[in-house]
Amino acid sequence: MVHAIAVIGAGAVGLHSAIELLKSGWDVTVIEEHGEVGRPVQCAGLVSRTGAEMLHLPTEECTVNEVRGAKLFAPDGQILKIEKNKSVAYVLDRAKLDKALYAEAKKHNAKIMLNTSLIDIRNEMLFIKHENRGEMLKAKIVIGADGANSNIRKILGINVAAENLLHAYQVTAKGSFDKDFVELHFGNFAPGFFAWVVPESSETARIGIACSGNKNPNEALQEFMGKANLQISDVHSRLAGIVPVGPPLKENLKGNVLLVGDCALQTKATTGGGIITGCIASLALNKTISEHLKNNAPLSNYSSNLGALNKELAMHWKLRNYFNSLNENDINALFAKLRKARAEDFLSLHGDMDMPSKFLPKLLRTPSLWGLALKLAIK
Ligand SMILES: Cc1cc2nc3c(=O)[nH]c(=O)nc-3n(C[C@H](O)[C@H](O)[C@H](O)COP(=O)(O)OP(=O)(O)OC[C@H]3O[C@@H](n4cnc5c(N)ncnc54)[C@H](O)[C@@H]3O)c2cc1C
Structure with missing residues (x-):
């Protein structure tokens, strides 16, 4: 049997892509x-x-908490507090999110093969290991959604530098936490x-870290x-994973x-957040494949269909490069400048977790933050 589309992962x-x-x-x-x-x-x-909300994720089934802002800590302990008066982000039970999406995919008649790993791809032929038996499966189109440590990328010969795959570790622990705010701590650790x-x-909180090198x-x-x-006490749910931190892959399609x-x-x-951006990319993927199967439009349209998202991801990468160019003293000095320039008010008003394009241009219209805008433009 020839399957129209096989999603790996x-x-x-x-x-979300399957749905x-x-x-x-x-x-x-x-x-x-x-x-x-x-x-x-691993999340x-x-x-x-x-x-x-934009992606209609089934949050009602898997939200454990809602937060209304973030506290950013400089190495010397200075704090930037970015806050809204209503919730801006959900803390999800990640296993429940994936299970809810799985149930939705099944409701839409997805065929889902568990205990099955992809071993190799040759054009439309997939070599898989299903419950320890080697099998073959044919699909017109294959979607690689096999995560940060992708086997499919390796099969296609697409290389990602090790420095763009950061190692992360996270625990869940008991303690006393401000349930309305996530915390981000910067420093040589x-x-x-x-x-x-x-x-x-x-x-209870999830306490984690990712680092390069x-x-x-x-x-x-x-x-x-x-x-x-x-x-903290009662440290449990230890997990390790990889966080891709780099520019979005240009080579996101082969055959x-x-x-x-x-x-x-x-x-x-x-x-390092990738749930929302990955699911936004799945909309571009669906458009590309649907136009290909209906009107024979080229699959290479995927890159242009990803255009708006890739612009946002490129801005995230630019900001990351800027922060990575700073040492601890620079970060302390930046926090002091930002606090003096009332950046907390600016970010509380205009900040956006996903889309820097919504607030970066506004920096240019805020004279007290021109210095930062200039640095970001030069980097
Ligand atoms: C510690 C940590 C914390 C994070 N925190 C957040 C956060 O707070 N918010 C956020 O948005 N993002 C976070 N992320 C990133 C987020 O987890 C990912 O962006 C998201 O999981 C990407 O989804 P995905 O479906 O692309 O990949 P994955 O969720 O990794 O799924 C890939 C799937 O492919 C399967 N697979 C792999 N190889 C094969 C194969 N050969 N054959 C068949 N199946 C295969 C895997 O078993 C897996 O189920 C975090 C990541 C880490 C490591």
Whole structure:
């Protein structure tokens, strides 16, 4: 049997892509190497409210907390507090999100093969291992949604530099937390990124870190928790994962294979968040494939259909490069300048977790922040 479309990977983005394609009327088969969707969890589960609503994500089934802002900590302890008077982001039970998307895909008649891993692709022929038996499956179009450590990228010979794949480590712990705010902590304990505290409630939080280079993220997290003097107990749900931090892949298509989500580095390089951006990319993927199957439009239209998202991701990458050029003293000085220039008020009013294009141009209209705008323009 020839399957019209095979999606490799039943993560949030693979499943969202499958649902969009099924709603467009296509026959979709999803292949997932694990026996259970949503496990193991490798995520802090924070998504913007605007993004989740725009994409109709099933948040009511999997929200454990809502936050209304962020506290950013400089290495010397200065704090920038960005806050709105209503909730701006959901803290999701990530396993429940994937399971809800799985149920929706099945409702739309997706064929889902669990315990099945993709081994190789030759044009329309997929070589898979299903419950330890080698099998073949034919698909006209293949979607690579197999995550940050993608096998499909390797099969296609698409290389991603190791420096664009950061190692992350996260625990869940009991303590005393401000349930309305996520925390981002910057310092030498997290070169190239930051440590985070994402509250599930005032008593429980997800505490994690990602860092570049050869630094061990588990040791980095211990270093951060010691430095921040977090009073925590009952540390559980330890997880490790990879956060893609780079420009979105230009080479996101080869022949009949299209890449989406973490596999295509469609994450925000500022924060590593990839659920919303990957799902936005799945809309472009659906448009591209639907126009191809209906009107024979070229699959290479994928890049232009991703245009608006890629512009946003490029801005995230620019901001990341700027922050990565700063040492601890520079970050302390930047926080002092931003506080003096009342950047907290500006970001509280105009900040947007996903779309820097919504607020970066406004920097130019805020004289007290011209210095920063200029630096970002030059970098
Ligand atoms: C520690 C950590 C914290 C994070 N926190 C956040 C956050 O707060 N907010 C946010 O938006 N993002 C966060 N992210 C990023 C987010 O988890 C990813 O962007 C998101 O999971 C991407 O979804 P995906 O479907 O592309 O990939 P994945 O969720 O990784 O799914 C890929 C799927 O493919 C399957 N697979 C892999 N290889 C094969 C194969 N050969 N055959 C068959 N199946 C295969 C895997 O089993 C998996 O189910 C975090 C990441 C990490 C590591």
